[in-house]
Amino acid sequence: MANENEASLPPELIAQEARFLHRMPPRPPGRDAELGREVERLNKAVADAAEELAFDDQPVDFLALLVELRDKDSA
Amino acid sequence: MSTGLHELTLAAASAGLSAKQFSSVELTRACIARAEAVNPTLNCFLGIEADAALAAARRADDMRAKGEARGPLHGIPLAHKDMFYRKGKLCTGGSKIRGDFIAPVDSDLAKRMEAAGTIWFGRLNMSEFAASPVGNNVHYGPTRNPWNPQCITGGSSSGSGAAVAARATFGSIGSDTGGSVRVPAAACGVVGLKTTYGRVSRYGAVPRSWSLDTVGPLARTAEDCALLAAVIAGRDPADPTTSDVPVPDYHAALGTRLKPLRIGVPSNFFFDGIDPSVRTQVDAALKALVDIGLKPVDVEVPDIQRIFAISDAVGKSEAAAVHERWMRERPGDYSLFVHSRTEAGFHIPATAYLAGLSLRGRILADFMRRSFAQADVLFAPVLSGQVPTLAETEAGNVADVQRVIFSLTRCTRPINFLGLPSLSVPCGFTSNGLPAAFQLIGRPYAEATLLRLGHAYQQATDWHLRAPAVA
Numbered sequence: 001m002a003n004e005n006e007a008s009l010p011p012e013l014i015a016q017e018a019r020f021l022h023r024m025p026p027r028p029p030g031r032d033a034e035l036g037r038e039v040e041r042l043n044k045a046v047a048d049a050a051e052e053l054a055f056d057d058q059p060v061d062f063l064a065l066l067v068e069l070r071d072k073d074s075a
Numbered sequence: 076m077s078t079g080l081h082e083l084t085l086a087a088a089s090a091g092l093s094a095k096q097f098s099s100v101e102l103t104r105a106c107i108a109r110a111e112a113v114n115p116t117l118n119c120f121l122g123i124e125a126d127a128a129l130a131a132a133r134r135a136d137d138m139r140a141k142g143e144a145r146g147p148l149h150g151i152p153l154a155h156k157d158m159f160y161r162k163g164k165l166c167t168g169g170s171k172i173r174g175d176f177i178a179p180v181d182s183d184l185a186k187r188m189e190a191a192g193t194i195w196f197g198r199l200n201m202s203e204f205a206a207s208p209v210g211n212n213v214h215y216g217p218t219r220n221p222w223n224p225q226c227i228t229g230g231s232s233s234g235s236g237a238a239v240a241a242r243a244t245f246g247s248i249g250s251d252t253g254g255s256v257r258v259p260a261a262a263c264g265v266v267g268l269k270t271t272y273g274r275v276s277r278y279g280a281v282p283r284s285w286s287l288d289t290v291g292p293l294a295r296t297a298e299d300c301a302l303l304a305a306v307i308a309g310r311d312p313a314d315p316t317t318s319d320v321p322v323p324d325y326h327a328a329l330g331t332r333l334k335p336l337r338i339g340v341p342s343n344f345f346f347d348g349i350d351p352s353v354r355t356q357v358d359a360a361l362k363a364l365v366d367i368g369l370k371p372v373d374v375e376v377p378d379i380q381r382i383f384a385i386s387d388a389v390g391k392s393e394a395a396a397v398h399e400r401w402m403r404e405r406p407g408d409y410s411l412f413v414h415s416r417t418e419a420g421f422h423i424p425a426t427a428y429l430a431g432l433s434l435r436g437r438i439l440a441d442f443m444r445r446s447f448a449q450a451d452v453l454f455a456p457v458l459s460g461q462v463p464t465l466a467e468t469e470a471g472n473v474a475d476v477q478r479v480i481f482s483l484t485r486c487t488r489p490i491n492f493l494g495l496p497s498l499s500v501p502c503g504f505t506s507n508g509l510p511a512a513f514q515l516i517g518r519p520y521a522e523a524t525l526l527r528l529g530h531a532y533q534q535a536t537d538w539h540l541r542a543p544a545v546a
Contacts, residue, residue: 014422015422018421018422019421019422021421022399022403022421023403024402024403024406024418024421025403025406034474035418035419035422036422038419038477039419039422039423041384042384042387042388042391042419042423042427043388043423043424043427045381045384045385045388046384046385046388046427046430046431046434047427047430048381049381049385049430049431049434049438050430050433050434052434052437053430053433053434053437057433059432059433059436060433060435060436060437060440061436062272062432062435062436062439062494063272063273063316063318065436065439065440066271066272066273066318066439066494066519066520067273067318067320067519067520069439069440069443069518069519070271070320070518070519070520070521071517071518071519071520071521071523071524073334073524
């Protein structure tokens with residue numbers, strides 16, 4: 001979960017900062033805020049899911065997992 | 076002599092060539108004529124390479140006469156989504172930015188299609204940079220649905236869906252990052268196979284999201300998709316995500332006896348809010364599958380909306396990385412739609428992107444444990460709603476457009492994050508006269524099982540024989 005200080009930052013400020021960081025051209029009025037809200041939603045989804053990850057979890061080899069879980073009758 | 080040859084299925088065209096009932100030149104002429112006839116209405120072709128294709132067809136005929144045919148697709152004319160590199164040839168990716176881009180190398184697809192003896196006769200329209208499931212394109216004009224030109228084709232393989240449905244190509248290769256094979260296949264009433272992540276090389280294909288991009292066929296039948304899948308599947312050293320898992324004989328597998336498979340019907344998410352007219356068709360398709368021997372079982376799938384959101388975060392991050400320089404230097408050369416969809420990726424922290432990828436294996440394992448414990452394949456709609464009109468997808472602001480995208484891909488995008496294969500199969504028409512479709516989702520590398528089930532369904536039904544009245 002994001003801490004309360006981060007969550008209280010206006011979304012448009014986060015979006016503006018990222019725009020400067022990536023040296024992107026200015027956006028139409030309201031677009032920074034709109035993007036900020038979208039990104040906030042996506043980040044929250046990832047952060048909530050990431051709570052399941054333990055500190056010492058190793059990344060899973062996704063390609064190997066696909067092979068391991070494959071349909072043995074088909075492939 | 077050539078009249079009507081374009082109406083054959085790919086399998087029938089292959090058989091006819093083998094039996095010397097007609098030549099590749101005749102077949103190619105028929106497809107080119109059909110493409111030229113329907114394109115003013117559908118705008119599904121960005122380019123038709125008539126002279127080069129006919130020259131290649133003559134060479135294919137000469138080789139066949141000498142007993143040097145390269146396989147079942149030798150001499151078959153095909154057109155593909157305009158995102159696969161062919162050395163020295165134009166490849167726009169549906170974009171203005173690459174409007175004059177000449178590919179420096181051959182894609183794996185180009186090599187395989189050449190090795191199989193196929194004739195590449197056209198470049199098909201697509202969503203700009205494969206970035207939209209709607210199928211519209213402000214640079215080259217929207218592709219129009221053969222069943223009703225006022226309606227969208229779905230995307231991003233929009234031209235592939237329309238050209239196959241209109242009998243202008245026997246099949247087509249597209250790409251699927253969040254539904255871009257299955258959505259246009261469903262909206263246009265053809266079969267589309269989203270392959271397992273790692274089954275087909277993406278080398279030389281215009282990228283959208285490295286972790287989610289897959290390449291797969293669209294054709295009128297599951298049998299035709301099997302013939303195309305056999306050509307494109309397999310390990311490619313140039314794409315390290317591709318696997319050494321042996322490629323089965325997809326076509327031969329169609330004829331094997333169907334085992335009593337369990338078909339899992341999700342009790343949550345996939346059927347939530349489904350249009351009643353879509354529901355009627357999909358329910359009838361499920362009944363047909365049960366009638367041919369599948370055993371229906373209820374399954375509860377893990378939180379798909381969460382998977383959708385994580386997939387969105389990963390996909391947008393990677394798309395932003397792909398497009399960063401052009402979006403900074405040439406923002407005006409993107410459509411507002413694609414620019415808006417991509418720019419959120421610049422704002423997703425690297426930590427969130429990496430957490431999303433780290434969760435992927437865990438989410439897949441959980442999904443397999445919970446959803447495939449009782450089922451061999453899953454059954455779901457492709458589109459929850461009826462195919463919308465072009466006007467309905469062009470109205471409103473960015474938020475409105477995002478809602479359209481969400482509605483078109485809510486049942487398909489999560490499957491890309493899971494890396495699983497899925498076959499979209501047409502199953503009738505909704506109350507607005509446009510096609511409906513179901514998808515069969517399989518375990519990793521279950522393409523042969525999905526194609527066999529799709530083929531069995533099409534042997535028992537006749538939706539795939541209906542042709543749109545276009546041109």
